[in-house]
Amino acid sequence: MSNFISYGRQCLDEDDIQVVIDTLRSPNLTQGPKIAEFEHEIADYVGVKYAVAFCNGTAALHGACYAAGIGDGDEVITSPITFAASANCVRYVGGTVVFADIDAVTYNIDPLQITAKITDKTKAIIPVDFTGQPTDIDEIMAIANEHNLVVIEDGAHSLGATYKGRKAGTTAHMTMFSFHPVKPITTAEGGIIVTDNEEYYKKLIKFRSHGIEQVPYSAKNGGWYYEMTDLGYNYRMTDLQAALGVSQLKKLDAFIARRQEIAAKYTEAFKDVEGITVPKQLDDTASGWHLYMVQLETADRKQVFDTMRLANIGVHVHYIPVYWHPYYRNLGYEKGLCPLAEAWYEKALTLPVHPGLTDEEIEKVIKTLKKIIKNV
Ligand SMILES: *Cc1c(COP(=O)(O)O)cnc(C)c1O
DSSP: TTBBBBSOOOOOOOOHHHHHHHHHTSSSSSSSSSHHHHHHHHHHHHHOEEEESSHHHHHHHHHHHHTOOOOOTOEEEEOSOOTTHHHHHHHHHHHHEOOOBBBBBTTOOOHHHHHHHHOEEEEEEEHHHHGGGGOOHHHHHHHHHTOOOOOEEEEETTTOOEETTEETTSSSSEEEESSSSSSOOOOOOEEEESSSSSHHHHHHHTBBBBBEEOOOOSSSSSTTTTESOOOBBOOOOBHHHHHHHHHHHHHHHHHHHHHHHHHHHHHHHHTTTTTEEEEEEEEEEEEEOSOOEEEEESSOOHHHHHHHHHTTOOOBOOOOOGSHHHHHHHTTTTTTSHHHHHHHHHHHEEEOOOTTTOOHHHHHHHHHHHHHHHHH
């Protein structure tokens, strides 16, 4: 499968590999200086005060739900068109997931639908920057402020994307970025929460390390003394991963520039093809193009998918509406809950985008899809 074109994958150079090897030879494999450096660099890049690294993005979302104080019976509103982790994190802390339908233009959660789903049990909103296009965060923050809700932005796709000239992650109470290999930069597995709020920051630090707090040295306590004050987890990132993250972050802007170039090529190629609708970008946002997704208006999606795969092109579909999964169906969610999201999903197809794609590979994707669309 060497000439298989995957929909997304990491982009690593020798210098990325070397920093990991160097860290392996250092005294600290975990909880060392690279974690602090990576957190500092991410906070600086995004333009926020604090960043707390986690072993993956899902653990980071779990931490954010804990820090937000979400608990039994609290309702949290999120999008159905996302990876299951955006909803699962609410379940980890005993909350109830409420799905609000998407906007027909951006495919992000629709602020009007959020408002319609607010009850006196609503505690938080988890908007997702789907495909790398930032969600309408100003509108969502206005709704949240009016109803006293916490906003946890799922920015797994959007590190480096901008909204009204601001980086994704500057506006919500907390924002999660993921460093899974297909995401904008990678640490193999990894995630982070960024925030300007000191109280959330302290809770996140505690949560990722067993719920332990350092207690100031006093005459009463020995130097070994610490207290576990809450039930936390071991959700720490290693220094090997953080070293890789620091190295990758230097390349993020170049990665995004290449992703934007690829997206522009696809849009140019498909915008006038009958039966294909290309994704739209709002004027005041710049997507990081984690995913490029078209809508197949007339063709049989499964047939197109299978034919593309036979041609060694790794098309994909993001995502099955979360509440269609048996786990959520067993909780009582039913098909038809979010009609726009469901209709959108039925026609959706993800085309390959990653910084390492060659122009020849992009041409192959374009030619093959055009040919299939004409014939089916
Ligand atoms: C990848 C992803 C996550 C989870 O991140 P991991 O680092 O894989 O745990 C959460 N939400 C969305 C939208 C994602 O794409």
